Amino acid sequence: MPRPLRWFARVLTVLLALALVVAGVLVYTVRKSFPQVDGSLRLPGLSQDVEIYRDKWGIPHIYADSGADLFMAQGFVHAQDRFYEMDFRRHMTAGRLSELFGKATLGTDKALRTMGWRRVAERELPELADQTRAYLDAYAKGVNAWLSANPNASDRSLEYSILKLQNGDYKPEPWTAVDSLAWLKAMAWDLRSNMEDEIDRALIAAKLPRERVEQLYPGYPYDRHSPIVTEGTINEDRFDQRAEPRLRAGVGALTQAAKTLDAVPSTMGTEDREGVGSNSWVISGEHTVSGKPLLANDPHLSPQMPSVWYQAGLHCRTVSEECPYDVTGFTFSGVPGVIIGHTDKIAWGFTNLGPDVADLFLEKVDGDTYLYKGAQVKLETRQEQIKVAGASPVTITVKSTVHGPLINEVIGDAKPTGEANAVALQWTALTPGRSADAIFALNKAADWQEFKAAAALFEVPAQNLVYADTTGKIGYQAPGRIPVRLQGDGTWPVPGWTGEYDWRPAPIPYDQLPSVEDPADGFIVTANNAVIDPRRYRPLLTEDWAYGYRSERIRDLVKDAIEKGKVDAAAMSRIQQDTRNGFAETLVPALMEVDLAGPSVQARELLKSWDGTQTADSAPAAFFNAVWRQLLVLTFNDELPEGARPAGGDRWYEVIRRLLELPDDPFWDDVTTKNRTETRDDILRQAMASAYHELSERLGEDTGAWRWGDLHQLDLVNGSLGTSGIAPIERLFNRGPLAVAGSKDALNATGWNVQRDYTVTAVPSMRMIVDLSDVDASQWINLTGASGHAFHDNYFDQAEVWSRGGLLPMHSKPESVKKAAVHTLRLTR
Secondary structure (H helix, E strand, O other), X not given: OOHHHHHHHHHXXXXXXXXXXXXXXXXXXXXXXXXXXOEEEEOOOOOOOEEEEEOOOOOEEEXXXXXXXXXXXXXXXXXXXXXXXXXXXHHHHOOOOHHHHHHHHHHHHHHHHHHOHHHHXXXXXXXXXXXXXXXXXXXXXXXXXXXXXXXXXXXXXXXXXXXXXXXXXXOOOOOOHHHHHHHHHHHHHHOOOOHHHHHHHHHHHOOOOHHHHHHOOOOOOOOOOOOOEOOOEEEOOEEEOOOOOOOOOOHHHHXXXXXXXXXXXXXXXXXXXXXXXXXXXXXXXXXXXXXXOEEEEEEEEOOOEOOOOEEEEEEEOOOOOOOOOEEEEEEOOOOOOOOEEEEOOEEEEEEEOOOOOEEXXXXXXXXXXXXXXXXXXXXXXXXXXXXXXXXXXXXEEEEEEOOEEEOOOOOXXXXXXXXXXXXXXXXXXXXXXXXXXXXXXXXXXXXHHHHHHHHOOOOOOOEEEEEEEOOOOEEEEOOOOOOOEOOOOOOOOEEOOOOOOOEOOOOOOHHHOOEEEOOOOOEEEEOOOOOEOOOOOOOOOOOEEOOOHHHHHHHHHHHHHHHHOOEOHHHHHHHHOXXXXXOHHHHHHHHHOOOXXXXXXXXXXXXXXXXXXOOOOOHHHHHHXXXXXXXXXXXXXXXXXXXXXXXXXXXXXXXHHHHOOOOOOHHHOOOOOOOOOOOHHHHHHHHHHHHHHHHHHHHOOOHHHOOHHHHOEEEEOEOOHHHOOOHHHHHHHOEEEEEOOOOOOOXXXXXXXXXXXXXXXXXEOEXXXXXXXXXXXXXXXXXXXXXXXXXXXXXXXXXXXXXXXXXXXXXXXXXXXXXXXXXXXEEEO
């Protein structure tokens, strides 16, 4: 061999040897943290042995003889699969991420310390029921038993081995009950209703007259999209499903006028949920093949790696007062109990009710005081020290008024306006509540009355609860702590110094919140749409709803399925997978009427026979969504501030629907062009031309070969190290991309942001269909998998099934659980 080649071969041999050594070390490190799932392990503190069965998907079913043992084992199992995720979350909720990651997360920590999520959780703990506190402590014992048995970074997970390279001194501290409670605050924040809309309205109002701002927040179309509750009102201080309201004077006339002048700006608004929402519906046995109810649920949340959900079964071997649980469903790692699922007798699902539970108060601060009702009142202050890895601690001073913490210095867009120089946040989740009590009460509820009693404890985040049971009953309940304002509707930031807009001491009483039991039409649909028509219900829930495109589509598909015959689980799944764009039937005819020339004519031809479905292989869906993106950008980006520009979704369906009837509306004009005033047709024409140009560059000039899934893709990104900016580390933890069907506010709600690109930003984070004729015949799917350990077989194994719309068996009876089990672990005393 020539000398240069011999030298090259030696170098290559050395490099390959080093690569094999590094790969071997990596494989060893990765596998060392995989949990033991067979044999036996000692778990000190158990009163009796516990058995854990896992199927091939890694989903555990836990069998115990007492509630304390059950939740202690759940804590152990959660830690086995997801402890890094749990540890990361508790640092986030406590405003302590900088202890892990240094200065990069200091801004997040400042915001969270200012709001004080963990401080609220600490105050909440002593107010909970004794049994709830005992279960939280038992859960923490299980987590800490696992932590004690895995003292080294390589024992815990790959993330800790990598974190050790940057922050070698870090060692996880023991888990506490407060860590579990604080995570519920994080979920409440993700589902916090309309705070962004309040900010956006104020931002836009700085540039545009108020009437044009309100044009961007049209009223809910009650005449076209049904609310959840269509009967009943408050009667003798309770919501009565059978009572009929006395219509308030003038409201009926105004509603009729609104139908006539539909294109005229309204004073009502809604919220662009940025894809965060949910679908849930329940059909009574009179319309099903089995003669018993079917219940479906798919919450829409930001995609995470691993998924926010963790599937599990929690079973008492003998259901009794000492051990009253036999529940299967979706849990949060870090929190004991099941959040959404079914027992052997009932099933329930959640969608975000979205009441207005947060207000921004503009404040006049002078030194260490603020103006309130004509007097200077001393600000409440506290010092918060934030430890920073690799740097000195940072101390901030948190200031609060009677309304809440001042947030304008830590939440970028919350800026004071007018006479004010500060902004305070009042939010129901900053007051201690009993939602943790609700989880355990839901998990042992056996009938409608027990379910309603459990729902009364569920204060934040307020959710639409749908219900079904094995006796055939179906129902709906709106729970939550929803404020009553002295004045105002919560849609705009308000002066705090007058006291006129303060909240009353007590929220809307639970007994007055809307509820439905066995409705006449035999089904209930919730999809973040309006709960009830304000003509029949006086307390203000919110002015900002999703606009009902999803809920109305579900209603239509359910009614169609009923008309064709009895409904089964397969029909429920088809509804979950529906990809039809609810605005296509309005926008496509308008596009077809525009004079058009050039290559975009050929692209428009794709829409002529399109039925609105948005499958991953659809060329029309690719073009339509590109047009939609360009349409919103061209129409609004020239006038709206950056933080308030449209992201897409059904609020903008309503805005554009009304603007299409106003061809010369000022919003159509591009104010950046001089000596020219654009009209509707100019913008529609340009949107189609720009869409064609964009897609031809990205997907080629053959319009028939365009595919929606080539644009609309899901990247599953680890919430911490997956965004490190270090490509090799990101590749260890992130997965994808997956081409996906659907779109924002389709039933298969794979949301995306028109201001960025077509990348998926929100998804059905799980799907569940419960059959009350045989709960063991129920089905479910998670977004990613059970495991939080990168490279574990169960880290990503459900994602492909999820992307195809598939479901897995939701085993819950002992015989089916044991038959499906591929691993059995016994925890001994």
